[in-house]
Amino acid sequence: MGVQFVMCITFLLLLTYGLAAAAAPPMAMPGCNGRCGNVSIPYPFGMTTAGCYLNDWFRIVCTGNDSSARAFLPSINMEVLKIKFHNRYYDGDYYSYYEPGIIRVKMPIISSSNCTSTVPRNGSVGVNMTGSPFYFSSYRNKFISVGCNNMAVMADSDPTVLVGCNSDCDKKTMIEREAKCSGFNCCQTTVPYGNQVFNVTFKSTDEKDQGIEECKYAFLAEEGWFDSNITNPSNEVPHLEYVPVALEWTASNFTIIDKTEAARRKASWYPTKYGAWYYYCRYGYEGNPYLNTGCQDINECENDNNRCPDKADCENKDGGYSCEKRKTRWKIAIIVICTSFGVLFLLLITWWLYKVIKKRNKIKLKQKFFKRNGGLLLQQQLSSNENNVQKAKLFNSKELENATDRFNENRILGKGGQGTVYKGMLIDGRIVAIKKCNTVDEGNLEQFINEIIILSQINHRNVVKLLGCCLETEVPLLVYEFIPNGTLFQYLHEENEDFPLLTWDMRLRIATEIAGALSYLHSAASLPIYHRDIKSSNILLDDKYRAKVADFGTSRSVAIDQTHVTTLVYGTFGYLDPEYFQTSQFTEKSDVYSFGVVLIELLTGEKPVSSMRSQEGRNLSTYFVHSLKENRLFDILDTQVSKDGNKDEIMTIANLAKRCLHFNGKKRPTMIEIMMELEGVQKISPIQPNFEELEYVENEEMGP
Secondary structure (H helix, E strand, O other): OHHHHHHHHHHHHHHHHHHHHHOOOOOOOOOOOOEEOOEEOOOOOEOOOHHHOOOHHHEOEEEOOHHHOEEEEOOOOEEEEEEEOOEEEEOOOOOEEEEOEEEEEEEEOEEOOOOOOOOOOOOOOOEEOOOOOEEEOOOOEEEEEEOOOEEEEEEOOOOOOOEEEEEEOOHHHHHHOOOOOOOEOEEEEOOOOOEOEEEEEEEEOOHHHOOOOOOOEEEEEEHHHHHHHOOOHHHHHHHOOEEEEEEEEOOOOOOOOOHHHHHHOOEEEEEOOOOOEEEEEOOOEEEOOOOOOOEEEOOHHHOOOOOOOOHHHEEEEOOEEEEOOOOOHHHHHHHHHHHHHHHHHHHHHHHHHHHHHHHHHHHHHHHHHHHHOOHHHHHHHHHHOOOOOOOOEEOOHHHHHHHOOOOOHHHEEEEOOOEEEEEEEOOOOOEEEEEEEOOOOHHHHHHHHHHHHHHHHOOOOOEOOEEEEEOOOOOOEEEEEOOOOOEHHHHHHOOOOOOOOOOHHHHHHHHHHHHHHHHHHHHHOOOOEEOOOOOHHHEEEOOOOOEEEOOOOOOEEOOOOOOOEEOOOOOOOOOOOHHHHHHOEEOHHHHHHHHHHHHHHHHHOOOOEOOOOOHHHOEHHHHHHHHHHOOOHHHOOOHHHHHHOOHHHHHHHHHHHHHHOOOOHHHOOOHHHHHHHHHHHHHOOOOOOOOOOOOOOOOOOOOO
8 A cells, every 4th residue: 555655646746747847938928829820929029919019019910820820020011930039058068158039030132223023022122120129130141232243332320330242243253252152243241230220222333334224132131041042142032032131139128127026037137239138047947038927947857958977866956956976885985995095195196286287288378379379470470571570579478467457447548340458567667558359360360460560660750669569368469659648539529628629730740740650651661561541540649749650450561563452341431442442452542542531630620421411421521522612611620720720721731632532543642742742831831722723523533
């Protein structure tokens, strides 16, 4: 009887365990349908009644029956293919990474107006989800354009972001680019983070084809889907009406879970880069944190998410588990005996090994970092340029850690695309700026070594001096002289009592110093050097407000008989040479164009790109040229320039800036000519400007 009772109790416990393990935690609102065909609908999404979804943004309309049913999201007018909840994933070592909530939808392909197709087209109508909780996923999607001689540009809500790509159809391009979408009749590029607007502008890249209308396509597509399903874009895309696109979603703008309620629901949260929050279940729990029922405990003992040697040793706990090892007498005896006889010996051996291994590992780690951070590449470059490169000092990691108080956030001077710059003090009392790369990958590594080589060749009073580098740390470091007075951009565009107003004489001197530094780089250095990123934020001012050109991470040195370098288009919108953008060939005249934009900033005090100006005048260079055409130069000048400046000098500098912005790079002046003209304005009495040259020539000058 007792045996039967025990067996009955055991059966009931096992049955209860099985039911608990089989019952998945609810994802939809209780009493609401949580599925439309093959699409699972978790709350805050929902169907049927208003209580089943958070608000109208998340309302799902289901059409059809059973497996043929289709889910639609009326708030953004798109068909839903899949809804994935945001979650936090863990690997075997309990390290975690975040996966945002993803909603996979069908998005139409945008085509040029002259396209004829057998499938319905949406024309040039874009998508605008501003104000919604949905964002185009930057890491899952790609911007893709199909068509010959096509430059497709994707516009979003931020006018300073320029995203686009070029494609053509000549045989040379087809041979050079073997990938299916790398420039021959098809190109692709990444999508900016946090974008909610998608519009496309088509433009022919060949001037001969400006009047010939060819069918062009552009769209966003999920990268994995495109790579797996499209083999010949030019043949397959014209027959597609929609492509799958991944949208990130968040409900934090419409619901807030306080700490107490989050703890009850076993939930946590993390922020996105665009200001929203993702709620997710804590480690050891699963379910829907947006529901009142919250997250429920995972029974790790019923799956493979435990590390117990024997499943019988596993004991489930709230939010985790433990492995209770069965200890027998013989195991205990062996452990006690082995421990008693071996403890003294192990202590002595361990202490000796600790000392030896620690010293060896420290040496190996430094050698590993040295190789990974490009030490061998730097040594090769230095040995091949012995006559041209001055060897910079190699700092040790401990010295730079002490100099920056272990890279304290309070010591940060600024952050850029290649790294973070810290203020530090060396042992000898010198104040320095230490640049720390963001990540260690092949792209940043080449830029880092490139910057060392280029800066080692430069010895000019208006170029930031490189003091040395450190390669034995986890990420590479550069040590520069410290420039105390910030950037030219701050003085021109930021209102702050710490930044005094720049007089006309100061602006003229700064322009002359920048021109002198660029002239040196182009002509006087051992090898000509193209900076490739001249802008006011890369011009530093020292304690006497003298200009110092900085940030050579994207610069390139060229052979003496070389006229240009062909690279992927890189630069800052507003400063980018339009000729370089079209040809991908960077010349010394591309630096001249960027310098011309800086000259306009000094004259007008305006930013290179501003949404405060009219649509056609958002680009400063276009705004400036149009103002010259309409004889409104003195209406757009900075107040300080109008107050201090000599009219003839201002007209001379405006004429010089106009010539720097010429659409044809060959007709722009060289930096030597620019420097001599600026020095002439400073040292000699004001020269009479040529007013005929200031006239706007529509066929030659740059358009918007």
